[in-house]
Amino acid sequence: xxxxxxxxxxxxxxxxxxxxxxxxxxxxxxxxxxxxxxxxxxxxxxxxxxxxxxxxxxxxxxxxxxxxxxxxxxxxxxxxxxxxxxxxxxxxxxxxxxxxxxxxxxxxxxxxxxxxxxxxxxxxxxxxxxxxxxxxxxxxxxxxxxxxxxxxxxxxxxxxxxxxxxxxxxxxxxxxxxxxxxxxxxxxxxxxxxxxxxxxxxxxxxxxxxxxxxxxxxxxxxxxxxxxxxxxxxxxxxxxxxxxxxxxxxxxxxxxxxxxxxxxxxxxxxxxxxxxxxxxxxxxxxxxxxxxxxxxxxxxxxxxxxxxxxxxxxxxxxxxxxxxxxxxxxxxxxxxxxxxxxxxxxxxxxxxxxxxxxxxxxxxxxxxxxxxxxxxxxxxxxxxxxxxxxxxxxxxxxxxxxxxxxxxxxxxxxxxxxxxxxxxxxxxxxxxxxxxxxxx
Ligand SMILES: *Cc1c(COP(=O)(O)O)cnc(C)c1O
Numbered sequence: 001x002x003x004x005x006x007x008x009x010x011x012x013x014x015x016x017x018x019x020x021x022x023x024x025x026x027x028x029x030x031x032x033x034x035x036x037x038x039x040x041x042x043x044x045x046x047x048x049x050x051x052x053x054x055x056x057x058x059x060x061x062x063x064x065x066x067x068x069x070x071x072x073x074x075x076x077x078x079x080x081x082x083x084x085x086x087x088x089x090x091x092x093x094x095x096x097x098x099x100x101x102x103x104x105x106x107x108x109x110x111x112x113x114x115x116x117x118x119x120x121x122x123x124x125x126x127x128x129x130x131x132x133x134x135x136x137x138x139x140x141x142x143x144x145x146x147x148x149x150x151x152x153x154x155x156x157x158x159x160x161x162x163x164x165x166x167x168x169x170x171x172x173x174x175x176x177x178x179x180x181x182x183x184x185x186x187x188x189x190x191x192x193x194x195x196x197x198x199x200x201x202x203x204x205x206x207x208x209x210x211x212x213x214x215x216x217x218x219x220x221x222x223x224x225x226x227x228x229x230x231x232x233x234x235x236x237x238x239x240x241x242x243x244x245x246x247x248x249x250x251x252x253x254x255x256x257x258x259x260x261x262x263x264x265x266x267x268x269x270x271x272x273x274x275x276x277x278x279x280x281x282x283x284x285x286x287x288x289x290x291x292x293x294x295x296x297x298x299x300x301x302x303x304x305x306x307x308x309x310x311x312x313x314x315x316x317x318x319x320x321x322x323x324x325x326x327x328x329x330x331x332x333x334x335x336x337x338x339x340x341x342x343x344x345x346x347x348x349x350x351x352x353x354x355x356x357x358x359x360x361x362x363x364x365x366x367x368x369x370x371x372x373x374x375x376x377x378x379x380x381x382x383x384x385x386x387x388x389x390x391x392x393x394x395x396x397x398x399x400x401x402x403x404x405x406x407x408x409x410x411x412x413x414x415x416x417x418x419x420x421x422x423x424x425x426x427x428x429x430x431x432x433x434x435x436x437x438x439x440x
Contacts, residue, residue, distance in 0.1 A: 006047060007035055007038070007039065007047055007052075008049045008052065010028075010031050010032060010035060012049070013031040013035070013049070013052060013053065013056065014027055014028050014031050016049075016053060018053055018057070019031075019053070019056065019057075019060075022060055026060060026063065027056070027060065030056050030059040030060050030063070031052075031056055033059065034052055034055045034056045034059060035052065037055075038051075038052060038055075069405060070405065071083060071405040071406070071407050072405060072406045072407065072422060072426055072429065072430055072433070073407055073421040073422070074401075074406055074407055074408045074409075074416075074417035074418055074419075074421060074422050074430075075407050075408060075409045075418060075421060076369070076370075076371030076372060076385055076387070076409060076418025076420050076421055077371065077372045077373070077374035077375075077421065078338055078341045078342050078371070078372075078373055078374055078375075078420065078421055079249075079281075079282055079283065079338055079373060079374040079375025079376075079377055080374050080375065080421075081169060081374070081375055081376070083407065085279075085281040085282065085288070085338075085375055086281045086282070086284075086285045086286060086287075086337060086338040086375075087337040087338070087423075088287065088320060088337070089327075089334075089335040089336070089337050091335060092320070092323045092324065092327065092335050093320075095323050096316075096319040096320055096322075096323055099315075099319050100315065100316060100319055104315065104319075106118055106315050106318070118312070118315075118318065119136070119137060119318070121318075121322055122137060122318055122321050122322050122325065123135045123136070123137070125322065125325035125326065125329060126291065126293065126325065128329060129252070129267075129325060129328055129329055130252075130266060130267050130270050130293050131267060131270070131271075132270045132293040132294060133294065133295050133296040133299075134293070134294065134295065134296040134298075134299035134300070135291070135292065135293050135299065136291075136292040136299050136302055136303065136308075137280075137289050137290065137291055137292070137313055137317075137318070137321065138289070138290040138292065138308070138311040138312065138313065139288070139289065139290060139311050139312070139313055139317075140279065140280075140288050140289065140290045141246070141248060141277055141278060141279040141280075141290040141291075142172050142177065142290070143290045143311040144246075144277035144278075144290030144291070144292050145174075145177055145181075145246050145277060145290075146177055146180065146181050146307070146311075147290075147292070147302055147305060147307055147308065147311055148244055148275060148277060148292065148302065149177070149178060149181040149183045149209075149211075149244075150181040150182055150183070150305065150307060151301050151302045151304075151305040151307070152208065152209060152242060152244075152275075152298060152301060152302075153181075153183045153208040153209050153242075154181070154182045154183065155182060155183075156183065156184070156206055156207070156208035156209075157183070157184045157185070157186050157204070157206045157207045157208060158178065158183055158184070158185060158186065158207070158208060158209045158210070158211050159186045159188055159199055159202050159203070159207060159209075159210050159211065160174070160178075160185060160186075160187060160188070160210075160211045160212075160213065161187075161188055161189045161194035161198070161199075161212075161226060161227070162187045162188065162189050162190055162191050162194065163189060163190070163191050163192060163193070163194055163215070163220070163224070163226060164194075164211075164212065164213040164214075164215060164226070165187065165213075166213060166215055166216060166217070166218070168216055168217060168248065168376050169376065174213055174246075178211075183208075184206070186202050186207070188201075188202045192220060192222075192223060192224040192225075193223070193224055193225045193226075194225070194226055194227060195225065195227065196227050196231055196232075196235060199227065199232065199235060200235060203239055203241070207239075207241055208241060208242065209236070209241055209242040209243070209244055210232045210233075210235065210236045210241055210242070210243050210244070211244050211245075211246065212227075212229050212232055212243070212244070212245045212246070212273075213245075213246045213248070214245070214246065214247050214248045214249065214250070214264060216248040216249060216376035216377065216379075217376040217377075217379055218379050219379045219380035229243065229245050229269060229272050229273050230272045232273075233272055233273045233274070236274070242274045242275070242298070243273040243274045243275075244273065244274065244275050244276065244277075245264075245269060245272075245273045245275075245276040245277075246276070246277055246278075247264050247266065247269065247276055247277065247278040248278060248279060248282065248376055248377075249264075249278060249279060249282040249283040249284075249375065249376060249377040249378075250263075250264045250265070250266045250269070250276075250278040250282075250283060250284070251263060251264070251265060251266065251283045251284070252265075252266055252267065252283075252284055252328060253328060253331070253333065254331075254333045254339060254343070255283070255339060255342065255343070256342050256343045256383065258381070258383060259342065259373065259378060259381055259383070263378065266278060266284075266293070270293045270294065273294070274294055274295050274298060275292065275293070275294030275295060275298050275299070276292070276293055276294060277290055277291060277292045277293070278290075278291055279291075279375075280317075280321060280324075281375075282338075282375045282376065282377055283338065283339075283373075283375075283377050284324075284336075285324065285336040285337060285338035285339050286320060286321050286324035286325075286336070287316075287317050287320040287321055287324070288317065289313055289317055289321055290311075323335075324336065337423075341420060341421060341423070342373065342383065344420065346384050346385070346386065349385055349386045349419045349420050350366075350386045350419075352386075352419045352422060352424060352427055353366055353386040353387070353388055353419040354366065355427060356388065356417075356419070356422075356427055356430060356431055357388055359431045359435075360388075360431060360434055360435065361434075361435050362390065362434065362437075362440050363390075363391060364388040364389060364390050364391075365388065365389045365391075366386060366387075366388060367386070367387050367388075367389050367416070368384065368385070368386060368387075369384075369385050369386070369387045369411060369416065369418065370382035370383065370384065370385060371383050371385040371418050371420040371421065383420065385418055385419065385420040386418075386419050386420075387411070387416035387417060387418045387419065388416065388417045388419070389411075389414045389415070389416045390414070390415050390416070390417075390440060391414075391440075392415070392440055394410045394413055394414055394415040395410070395415075397415035397440060398410060398415050400437065400440065401415070401417075401434075404433045404434070404436070404437065405433070406430065406433060406434070417430075
């Protein structure tokens with residue numbers, strides 16, 4: 001007998017009483033998926049209608065569980081790329097709502113009644129904050145690097161230190177981005193040491209630009225040296241070339257004193273090169289965006305590149321970025337959540353941990369520990385923090401807490417919750433979720 005004939009019609013499954021409460025698109029998708037899965041794997045005898053329906057129900061349930069949902073970041077990593085990097089402040093979010101849930105003047109000049117520039121408001125604020133000639137915003141910093149190199153160096157050569165040809169987040173590799181932008185890379189120096197004379201020797205008539213890339217997600221120990229952007233800029237200027245600093249992260253204002261040593265401050269660096277770029281959602285603490293600052297004539301060139309249209313940002317991004325920039329300009333740093341979490345002092349963190357510990361039905365031990373900045377920022381630095389450590393098999397506990405959307409970490413074979421990244425407004429939710437568990 002033909003095996004396929006034993007399967008119930010898809011429509012019979014979709015219309016089955018047991019699936020009545022589910023929306024058509026969702027159940028139709030999983031009915032088809034389950035039937036083809038059974039056709040591929042199973043013999044006729046297990047493909048009864050009941051078995052199929054059971055599997056369809058399971059898939060639909062899993063589908064709802066997979067939905068985008070909030071988690072409690074108890075990992076201690078403030079800028080956690082897998083958990084959405086920087087958290088958007090609620091007040092800042094509400095300020096955007098008014099603009100986003102109505103028509104807006106996004107590309108309309110209210111004074112002249114004519115078409116306006118989509119970027120104007122945000123760019124003005126960027127220029128104020130960073131005291132630079134010109135600014136531009138694109139989708140993310142990867143797009144910024146691509147746009148800068150493609151606009152300023154297409155078909156030409158750029159020079160980069162071998163020590164800075166980094167990979168970030170698994171899919172962004174500097175040498176490959178350079179190539180994809182239509183630019184030839186000349187590597188100089190070695191992985192641990194590059195000197196100014198290495199750059200000097202590599203310059204030829206095709207060279208257009210000297211690139212410096214922040215190492216972001218790793219730190220070198222022992223003998224190493226790199227050339228400061230200021231010196232690269234002098235050399236570039238001397239030889240009629242451009243200098244570009246891919247900062248990746250980079251900080252703006254009011255960052256924890258313990259973290260700023262040797263860390264690039266954007267406002268200072270923008271004076272020390274022709275053009276630079278960084279991510280909107282790393283240390284800057286806003287939304288995903290690539291922020292480009294620098295000389296007016298260069299940024300105008302980027303503006304003329306057709307690519308800009310493809311890399312342009314949505315009104316959602318612009319609205320949030322606009323609010324973050326306002327917060328910076330008004331020195332309202334509490335609204336920059338990543339900064340706030342990085343700046344919180346130990347006594348405040350301890351208070352949150354103690355308050356939680358008291359209300360938990362399970363035993364935990366309060367301990368001192370260290371948390372990381374994360375997000376490809378400051379791999380060599382950590383901050384003092386307080387954790388609650390739980391007794392029991394660490395891996396098992398980790399899974400158990402994760403099933404409640406609480407993401408902790410394992411440290412010295414113990415499962416811990418780091419209170420640097422648990423915000424005050426999450427404490428009650430955290431206590432509730434933990435106390436809901438039957439046992440640990
Ligand atoms: C993070 C980073 C990027 C990529 O930025 P995204 O905003 O994630 O696209 C590029 N370069 C450096 C040096 C970085 O640290």
